Amino acid sequence: MADSLELTVGERTVRLSHPDKVYFPERGFTKYDLATYYLSVGDGILRALRDRPTTLERYPDGVTGESFFQKRAPKNLPEWIPTGRIAFPSGRYADEICPTETAAVLWAANLGCLTFHPWPVRRANTDHPDELRIDLDPQPGTEYADAVRAALELRDVLAGLGLTGWPKTSGGRGLHVFVPITPEWTFVQVRRAAIAVARELERRAPQRITTAWWKEERGKKIFVDYNQTARDRTIASAYSVRPRPHAPVSAPLRWDEVADALPEDFDLGTMPARFADVGDVHAGMDAEPCGLRAALELADRDEREHGLGDLPYPPEHPKMKGEPKRVQPSRARRAGDRDEGAPQADPPSGSSP
Numbered sequence: 001m002a003d004s005l006e007l008t009v010g011e012r013t014v015r016l017s018h019p020d021k022v023y024f025p026e027r028g029f030t031k032y033d034l035a036t037y038y039l040s041v042g043d044g045i046l047r048a049l050r051d052r053p054t055t056l057e058r059y060p061d062g063v064t065g066e067s068f069f070q071k072r073a074p075k076n077l078p079e080w081i082p083t084g085r086i087a088f089p090s091g092r093y094a095d096e097i098c099p100t101e102t103a104a105v106l107w108a109a110n111l112g113c114l115t116f117h118p119w120p121v122r123r124a125n126t127d128h129p130d131e132l133r134i135d136l137d138p139q140p141g142t143e144y145a146d147a148v149r150a151a152l153e154l155r156d157v158l159a160g161l162g163l164t165g166w167p168k169t170s171g172g173r174g175l176h177v178f179v180p181i182t183p184e185w186t187f188v189q190v191r192r193a194a195i196a197v198a199r200e201l202e203r204r205a206p207q208r209i210t211t212a213w214w215k216e217e218r219g220k221k222i223f224v225d226y227n228q229t230a231r232d233r234t235i236a237s238a239y240s241v242r243p244r245p246h247a248p249v250s251a252p253l254r255w256d257e258v259a260d261a262l263p264e265d266f267d268l269g270t271m272p273a274r275f276a277d278v279g280d281v282h283a284g285m286d287a288e289p290c291g292l293r294a295a296l297e298l299a300d301r302d303e304r305e306h307g308l309g310d311l312p313y314p315p316e317h318p319k320m321k322g323e324p325k326r327v328q329p330s331r332a333r334r335a336g337d338r339d340e341g342a343p344q345a346d347p348p349s350g351s352s353p
Helices: 031-040 042-049 102-110 144-160 187-204 271-278 293-306 329-339
Strands: 004-009 012-017 022-024 054-058 068-070 083-087 093-097 113-118 131-138 166-169 175-180 222-224
Touching: 004 031, 004 102, 012 031, 012 102, 022 031, 031 042, 031 102, 031 271, 042 102, 042 113, 054 093, 102 113, 131 144, 131 187, 144 175, 144 187, 144 222, 187 222, 187 293
Parallel strands: none
Antiparallel strands: 004 012, 054 068, 054 113, 083 093, 131 175, 131 222, 166 175
16 A cells, blocks of 8 residues: 555545554554544544544554553644633643534544544533433443343432433443533533432442442442543544554444444444444434533432532642542541541552542
C-alpha cells in the first residue's frame, strides 16, 4: 500500500499516513482497517461524540506499542474541527476537540486514536452534564453474565425514577448504561443522583451488587462505579475500538438484546455488518432527555432516613464538602489500633483504591 492515501468523508478529504501499519497483530488489522471501520459506523460514533469535548486514547504504533491519553487538542488540529474548554477539578482547563462531523473521527484515527472518551457535556454548556452514565464493573470472581443480570435489574430501578437507560457493552467484561438528561444539574448533583441509583440497586441485590469504593470491601460482586459521573471522569464512547488484542468495540444494544449478546460478538471486523443491518440502535437516545428530580429526592431520603451521605471521590479529585475520609478501611483500622482512632490523613493524590 502507498505511504499515504486520502479518504473522502462528506465534504472533507482526510489524509491517512502509513495505512498498512499493523495496529492489531493478533487479528492483522491495520490503520486503514481502523479508519474504514470508523467510516462504516460514522453516523453512530458521531451521534455519540457530537459537540462533546473528547479525550483521545492514542496508540501510534498499535496495541502492542506505547499509548497515552491526549486531553488537549493537538497543535496541528484542522480549523474545521472545533474545540470546547473544560475545567478540571484542579482548576486548570483544557481545550479538547469536539467532533461535529465524521471526518474529525477519521482525522483522530490517523493519529492512532483507538478509543474516544467524550465528556458527558456539550461544548456550549460544559458545567452541566446531559448524560448520567452508569458503569457496571465486574469484580474478580464475577463474570459478564453477572453484569447482564445487574443491568436488567438496573433498568427497573431507572424506570421507577422516570429514567430511561440505553445499554452498551464496555468492550471488556462490563456494561455501561447511559441516561440522557436535561442539562440543568451540576456534576455534583448528577453524581449524587448516580449514587442514589446505585444504592437502590444494591439494596435489591446486596449479595451481588456493591457501591463499595474500596476494592477490599467489594467482594465477588458487580461494582456500580458512581465516580464515573465525577468531573473529569469519562467512559469510552459507543462504537469506540478498545485496545485489546482482538479489537473489541463498545457496542450499543437494545434492551431485548442484553440477555443474549456477548462482548466477543462485537469487534472491528463484525460491527460494520451489524451497523449496515440494524443501523445505530441508540439513534433516538437524545430525543427525550429525562429529569433527575426523583433520583435526587431518593438521595435526600437516603440521607435523612438512613444517614447515607456522600461517598469518596476519586483520589485525584479535590476534597469535597461532606465527603468521608479517603482512607482505606484496613489502614484506618490499623491506625486506630495504634492511636485509638486518631484522625487519619487522606491518601496521597496518586494512590488508587
